[in-house]
Amino acid sequence: MNNEDKLREYLRRAMADLHESRERLRRYESAVVVDDPVVVVGMGCRFPGGVVSxxxxxxxxxxxxxxxxxxxxxxxxxxxxxxxxxxxxxxxxxxxxxxxxxxxxxxxxxxxx
Known part of the structure; x- marks a missing residue:
């Protein structure tokens, strides 16, 4: 296998990994929106200086x-x-x-x- 063939093989594997990573990210992002049971509906806080929000x-x-x-x-x-x-x-x-x-x-x- 010459250098050009090695480079093609490396790029082919890198593109396959990139495609797989994008697909996993797409599945994760869609699952988070639909399946996330935690929702913040309000927040309160108190800090020095009279800060209450x-x-x-x-x-x-x-x-x-x-x-x-x-x-x-x-x-x-x-x-x-x-x-x-x-x-x-x-x-x-x-x-x-x-x-x-x-x-x-x-x-x-x-x-x-």
Whole structure:
């Protein structure tokens, strides 16, 4: 078998593989649309900065919005006693700000056990 024949044989196999791959992809794509039992009908989220929707999160990301704030005072934390400038002190924070979910203090933990 000369080089030209080897090249023809290689191209024939490559074209056959390509045809088979396209057929498998076509079958997969048609099956996903028909047989996919998962449908997203809604989405909710809560992030720092008062973000309560996917669109709001996108706005924060695109706009480069800073959602870092001081420690919330409605969580029952000793905000002043929480700070220690030395990193690694157990039960303390060496920072005075963070990304906090707005009004998380109203979460009903007892309801969820």
């Amino acid at each position: 996917a669109e709001g999160l996108w706005d924060v990301v695109v706009g480069g919005v800073d959602v870092v704030s001081g420690f919330p005072v409605d969580r029952g934390w000793d905000v002043e006693g929480l700070f220690d400038p030395v990193r690694g002190v157990v039960g303390k924070s060496y920072v005075r700000e963070g990304g906090f979910v707005y009004d998380a203090g109203f979460f009903d933990a007892e309801f969820f056990g």
